[in-house]
Amino acid sequence: MLEEARSRWHPIAATHDLQFRHVFHGQLLGREFAVWRADDGYVNIWENRCLHRGVRLSIGINDGRELKCQYHGWRYSNRTAGCTYIPAHPADAPARTITNRTFPAIERYGLVWSSEEPRGEVPDVAALAEGKLLALRGIPVNAPADKVVERLKAYRFQPNAAIGGEGAETIVEAAQDFAVALHSRDGGAETHGVFFVQPVDSNRSVIRGVLDQEAEGAARLAILRHHNERLSKLRDEVEREAASAPAPTPIEPVYERVSAELAEMPEVTTHGRKAALRVSVARKWQTADGIAGFELRPIKGILPTFQPGAHIDVHMPNGEIRQYSITNGPGETDSFIIGVKLERDSKGGSKCMHETVREGDVLAISEPRNNFPLRRDSIKTLFVAGGIGITPLLAMAQALKNQELTHELHYFAQGEEHLAFADRLKYLGDALKPHLGLSPDATGAELRQILADYRNGMHLYICGPGPMLEAARKIAADQGWPDTAVHFEYFKNTNKIDDSSSFEVALARSCVTLQVPAGKTIMQVMRESGIDVPSSCEQGACGTCVATVIEGEPDHQDVYLNDAERKAGTKIMTCVSRAKSARLVLDI
Amino acid sequence: MTKCLDPVILNLWHPIGAIAEAVPGGVQDTVLLEERLSFALNADGEPVVWRSRPDVQGPDRVPAADRLPARSTYGYVWTSLGSPPAELFPIPEYEEPDRRKLNAATFGVNVSAPRAIENFLDMGHFPYVHTDILGVEPHTEVKEYDVEISVDRDEILATRCRFFQPMASTASDGGADVDYVYRVPHPYCSVLYKSSPVDEARRDVIAVFLQPVDQEHVRAHMLLCVLDEDNEDKVIKRFQQTIFGQDKPILENQVPKRLPLDPRAETPIRADKSAIAYRRWLSQKGITYGVIPVAA
Ligand code: FES
Ligand SMILES: [Fe+2]
Numbered sequence: 001m002l003e004e005a006r007s008r009w010h011p012i013a014a015t016h017d018l019q020f021r022h023v024f025h026g027q028l029l030g031r032e033f034a035v036w037r038a039d040d041g042y043v044n045i046w047e048n049r050c051l052h053r054g055v056r057l058s059i060g061i062n063d064g065r066e067l068k069c070q071y072h073g074w075r076y077s078n079r080t081a082g083c084t085y086i087p088a089h090p091a092d093a094p095a096r097t098i099t100n101r102t103f104p105a106i107e108r109y110g111l112v113w114s115s116e117e118p119r120g121e122v123p124d125v126a127a128l129a130e131g132k133l134l135a136l137r138g139i140p141v142n143a144p145a146d147k148v149v150e151r152l153k154a155y156r157f158q159p160n161a162a163i164g165g166e167g168a169e170t171i172v173e174a175a176q177d178f179a180v181a182l183h184s185r186d187g188g189a190e191t192h193g194v195f196f197v198q199p200v201d202s203n204r205s206v207i208r209g210v211l212d213q214e215a216e217g218a219a220r221l222a223i224l225r226h227h228n229e230r231l232s233k234l235r236d237e238v239e240r241e242a243a244s245a246p247a248p249t250p251i252e253p254v255y256e257r258v259s260a261e262l263a264e265m266p267e268v269t270t271h272g273r274k275a276a277l278r279v280s281v282a283r284k285w286q287t288a289d290g291i292a293g294f295e296l297r298p299i300k301g302i303l304p305t306f307q308p309g310a311h312i313d314v315h316m317p318n319g320e321i322r323q324y325s326i327t328n329g330p331g332e333t334d335s336f337i338i339g340v341k342l343e344r345d346s347k348g349g350s351k352c353m354h355e356t357v358r359e360g361d362v363l364a365i366s367e368p369r370n371n372f373p374l375r376r377d378s379i380k381t382l383f384v385a386g387g388i389g390i391t392p393l394l395a396m397a398q399a400l401k402n403q404e405l406t407h408e409l410h411y412f413a414q415g416e417e418h419l420a421f422a423d424r425l426k427y428l429g430d431a432l433k434p435h436l437g438l439s440p441d442a443t444g445a446e447l448r449q450i451l452a453d454y455r456n457g458m459h460l461y462i463c464g465p466g467p468m469l470e471a472a473r474k475i476a477a478d479q480g481w482p483d484t485a486v487h488f489e490y491f492k493n494t495n496k497i498d499d500s501s502s503f504e505v506a507l508a509r510s511c512v513t514l515q516v517p518a519g520k521t522i523m524q525v526m527r528e529s530g531i532d533v534p535s536s537c538e539q540g541a542c543g544t545c546v547a548t549v550i551e552g553e554p555d556h557q558d559v560y561l562n563d564a565e566r567k568a569g570t571k572i573m574t575c576v577s578r579a580k581s582a583r584l585v586l587d588i
Numbered sequence: 589m590t591k592c593l594d595p596v597i598l599n600l601w602h603p604i605g606a607i608a609e610a611v612p613g614g615v616q617d618t619v620l621l622e623e624r625l626s627f628a629l630n631a632d633g634e635p636v637v638w639r640s641r642p643d644v645q646g647p648d649r650v651p652a653a654d655r656l657p658a659r660s661t662y663g664y665v666w667t668s669l670g671s672p673p674a675e676l677f678p679i680p681e682y683e684e685p686d687r688r689k690l691n692a693a694t695f696g697v698n699v700s701a702p703r704a705i706e707n708f709l710d711m712g713h714f715p716y717v718h719t720d721i722l723g724v725e726p727h728t729e730v731k732e733y734d735v736e737i738s739v740d741r742d743e744i745l746a747t748r749c750r751f752f753q754p755m756a757s758t759a760s761d762g763g764a765d766v767d768y769v770y771r772v773p774h775p776y777c778s779v780l781y782k783s784s785p786v787d788e789a790r791r792d793v794i795a796v797f798l799q800p801v802d803q804e805h806v807r808a809h810m811l812l813c814v815l816d817e818d819n820e821d822k823v824i825k826r827f828q829q830t831i832f833g834q835d836k837p838i839l840e841n842q843v844p845k846r847l848p849l850d851p852r853a854e855t856p857i858r859a860d861k862s863a864i865a866y867r868r869w870l871s872q873k874g875i876t877y878g879v880i881p882v883a884a
Binding site for chain 1: 706713715716717725726727728729841842843850852853855
């Protein structure tokens with residue numbers, strides 16, 4: 001029976017067990033769950049085991065958006081159960097595939113239901129029309145579920161309205177493997193009670209009773225007490241009976257193995273410009289002058305885990321592909337929110353998003369990619385945003401705000417009406433510092449002030465139009481910020497690409513040597529010979545196509561690497577950069 | 589649970605109690621690898637260990653057949669259920685005359701010995717489990733360090749380990765990186781060297797010796813061998829007990845309790861290099877007790 005039980009839905013908690021910011025320890029058929037409700041209402045039922053070192057997540061911390069493991073502080077996102085941050089390696093974005101096992105959750109009859117491999121639906125109980133119900137306190141019993149069900153058939157109780165009485169007549173209306181429906185009548189008073197039996201393990205169960213009428217105050221307490229007393233007595237009887245039989249062996253839960261790549265902790269591998277996801281435009285609105293907000297919801301299933309700083313490729317109806325940063329705060333995983341600025345000289349990207357795309361339209365997007373990861377080990381983080389450059393930094397600031405880490409968001413814009421995502425900005429409180437209507441010179445002066453007091457352990461993140469970004473980087477460098485503390489993301493590469501050189505590229509791991517002629521990129525040549533290269537912006541701005549240089553001198557033409565990285569010469573953006581030496585050996 | 593059949597573990601020396609806590613002539617009972625043992629110091633102060641039996645009440649008349657190998661090393665009584673090697677692993681610092689040596693604590697923990705060793709090797713948990721003592725947010729980074737399995741000494745060595753510690757020295761109140769070196773010279777024992785707050789050139793030594801009660805229970809004996817002339821024993825002990833008390837609830841909430849040796853059972857990160865080496869080392873030794881071996 002327990003084998004078959006795996007494919008059924010069972011109650012694992014009462015709705016009232018999922019208190020605000022609490023993590024409930026659920027159990028079913030030998031398996032443990034960490035059950036928690038995020039602030040957006042979503043009920044998460046996860047394997048009760050951190051993927052890192054097996055610590056129970058039920059002793060973790062529910063911050064309303066993410067669940068944090070107690071041992072090393074790994075953070076897992078609401079809904080997706082994907083790991084969003086690994087504090088031991090603050091500079092790295094965790095591989096997207098570090099995702100805990102989730103189980104389905106349905107709330108019904110005041111109970112939370114789940115199943116290991118659900119087939120079919122949560123049982124429909126005629127006696128319990130949804131609405132005013134009263135879920136009793138769960139009664140744990142050290143006995144197998146079938147024995148408990150047998151006893152429950154003989155359970156007698158008073159209807160709610162005659163709770164103090166004695167003479168009620170209780171009849172069995174229906175009985176199944178894991179539930180008994182009873183009806184109690186005492187004169188004019190009657191109550192339906194359905195008693196579900198949750199099989200915790202081969203020899204342990206929980207009785208979860210639900211009555212078809214609600215009650216308040218003292219009456220409610222009296223009813224709860226009545227059932228508590230009678231069910232406790234029933235429990236004692238079943239336990240006595242069960243103790244006389246040999247205890248069945250406990251069920252050993254089978255833990256899924258982590259993927260082979262994860263066991264090696266590799267780099268994230270994403271290939272090509274693939275639009276793996278279909279989303280619909282749930283909402284489109286003007287979030288600021290010239291900026292449209294888009295809320296993208298999955299057509300089916302749930303969206304993948306994202307981290308602050310991540311972007312998606314949006315494939316537009318007109319065939320263009322553009323990158324947009326996800327502005328969501330942590331744990332906001334039911335949709336992606338992006339902001340699109342209408343570019344005056346738009347080549348069809350932003351124009352199409354503004355003018356053609358409507359609510360209800362379906363778009364293809366890529367998985368989120370994070371080439372702009374946020375460190376959270378900074379003693380103070382400064383964000384400098386110019387115009388639409390706010391989008392990745394907004395996601396980052398919300399993450400730090402949620403963890404109560406010190407930060408400031410300096411938002412440069414032409415005027416009040418140009419500040420996007422007002423609701424999200426408001427959430428940041430005093431950390432938001434708008435700087436409005438400043439000339440380039442005044443902006444420079446302001447930046448010099450903002451960036452004046454560098455201390456070891458601080459980090460700076462900049463995103464905005466090219467000239468402002470250049471200015472901010474220069475000011476930071478002048479005022480003593482080391483390259484390693486300054487992180488930036490360009491919207492686009494405005495460098496004029498010189499593709500006149502020709503050279504040879506050897507791919508060490510693939511054992512091929514290719515000739516790159518003038519006019520073609522390394523990426524194009526690799527793809528022509530059938531090598532899968534991940535990419536996104538394809539203009540040297542986003543960092544997706546990075547490759548490791550083993551030998552040779554790169555001719556950097558991207559805007560992704562910082563000066564120290566360029567000098568080191570160990571990384572190259574294969575979509576624009578080339579070789580100064582006659583030969584380049586890449587670790588591909 | 590069946591008793592230990594793992595020959596590697598059976599043939600090791602295992603700690604069973606602190607000498608300092610033994611009263612001459614007094615018999616102590618304990619459990620090692622699911623066997624009930626008794627031990628006492630004889631008139632010469634030498635430890636005598638035997639399989640417990642109701643008719644033997646003291647160290648003097650233990651039948652030879654029930655007697656077990658015994659030694660007193662690093663302040664503890666050690667024994668073995670098999671044929672132990674002639675020597676126990678070396679801790680040369682123990683001989684340095686100016687060091688304070690004490691048994692800081694003996695703690696029972698409901699976890700396997702290898703899980704407890706991994707916890708001892710792990711720096712990443714300092715800000716979360718030993719908050720404000722051994723680490724503090726946001727200083728969470730585990731910087732690159734080196735690990736080797738030394739073949740001739742048959743032990744794991746992790747060097748160049750550094751971790752940010754608030755109030756790292758008594759001299760300044762700011763935090764700073766503290767250096768650590770870890771050794772695992774025995775499957776169930778580890779030795780840690782940590783920058784001394786009083787002498788820059790030398791290191792404090794803290795060792796954990798785990799007594800495997802069964803596959804999922806240990807008694808952890810913690811040896812301190814430190815350069816500290818000022819603090820009372822009580823203070824030094826209390827500090828280590830606080831640290832240990834913080835680890836205990838985490839260790840007892842690890843599932844499964846035995847250490848899985850399958851590399852795909854859990855998700856390692858670079859910070860876990862020493863743990864990865866440790867798991868591999870246990871696998872190579874063919875250890876089966878206290879672990880979940882890789883499925884064949
Ligand atoms: S065990 Fe959960 S973060 Fe390490
Ligand atoms: Fe610890």
